[in-house]
Amino acid sequence: MAGILFIISAPSGSGKSTLVAQLRTLVAGLEFSISYTTRAPRGSEENGREYHFTTREEFERMVAAGDFLEWAEVFGNYYGTAVSALDHAKEAGKDLLLDIDVQGAVQVMRKLPEAVSIFILPPSPQVLEMRLRNRSEAEQVTSETVIKSRLAEAKNELKQVWDYKYALVNDVLDQAVAEMRAIVLTERGVRDGVQGVAADCRTDVASSKLRAALGTFER
Numbered sequence: 001m002a003g004i005l006f007i008i009s010a011p012s013g014s015g016k017s018t019l020v021a022q023l024r025t026l027v028a029g030l031e032f033s034i035s036y037t038t039r040a041p042r043g044s045e046e047n048g049r050e051y052h053f054t055t056r057e058e059f060e061r062m063v064a065a066g067d068f069l070e071w072a073e074v075f076g077n078y079y080g081t082a083v084s085a086l087d088h089a090k091e092a093g094k095d096l097l098l099d100i101d102v103q104g105a106v107q108v109m110r111k112l113p114e115a116v117s118i119f120i121l122p123p124s125p126q127v128l129e130m131r132l133r134n135r136s137e138a139e140q141v142t143s144e145t146v147i148k149s150r151l152a153e154a155k156n157e158l159k160q161v162w163d164y165k166y167a168l169v170n171d172v173l174d175q176a177v178a179e180m181r182a183i184v185l186t187e188r189g190v191r192d193g194v195q196g197v198a199a200d201c202r203t204d205v206a207s208s209k210l211r212a213a214l215g216t217f218e219r
């Protein structure tokens, strides 16, 4: 059975990483694609866990070698999803989550139209700013320019929401996690055709199989 590819995009600071981490504790069989990036590690990030941290030269070599399913320049750094991440998830029989920006998402939607896209919105610019500030304080890298540029970029990215199949607002965390879980389980149900199977068992549909079995008792 083919794995599902979930594309998840959100303006930086919306809470996408937090949501994805919680989702993975609740739903089994989800693999997270570790992207390549030329940005420096932040806070407690480790090479090979949050990202594969690399140089611009190495990244460009990988682009030329066709190693990426998609890649984009975001906030002055390169980010990309390696084709091998898809192969790895397929071999492991898992669904794959891609946490990528809107430019990368468009590339994947074109190449793999069966991918399921989810956009996460922050509830308001005020809340987004607060989350960006809280995070940078926690990571001890408060830069006014970085916060301002991420807020400005958020306004642009939000315009793309209608290109995605699903969207949710990350206001109350538990609710947003429940919505993400529902989307994943629904899409798995669609892939496995379980809705159709369940519908055939409904008594108000009264399938021919059901009638035939009942009929044998009336003879």
Ligand code: ADP
Pocket: 010, 011, 012, 013, 014, 015, 016, 017, 018, 019, 131, 132, 134, 135, 170, 171, 172, 173, 174, 176
């Ligand atoms: P992203 O991955 O989208 O850049 P993060 O997951 O790093 O964002 O979240 C940014 C900040 O907002 C973090 O400090 C995180 O703890 C906080 N956060 C995330 N979701 C919520 C929420 N629903 N309510 C309050 N704070 C949140």
Ligand code: 5GP
Pocket: 009, 010, 011, 012, 035, 036, 039, 070, 071, 072, 074, 079, 080, 081, 099, 100, 101, 102, 103, 104, 105
């Ligand atoms: P951050 O530096 O905050 O981790 O990520 C910045 C932005 O880059 C986020 O919008 C994130 O989704 C995006 N991003 C992370 N990995 C990839 C990737 O592999 N490809 C693309 N296109 N964007 C990515």
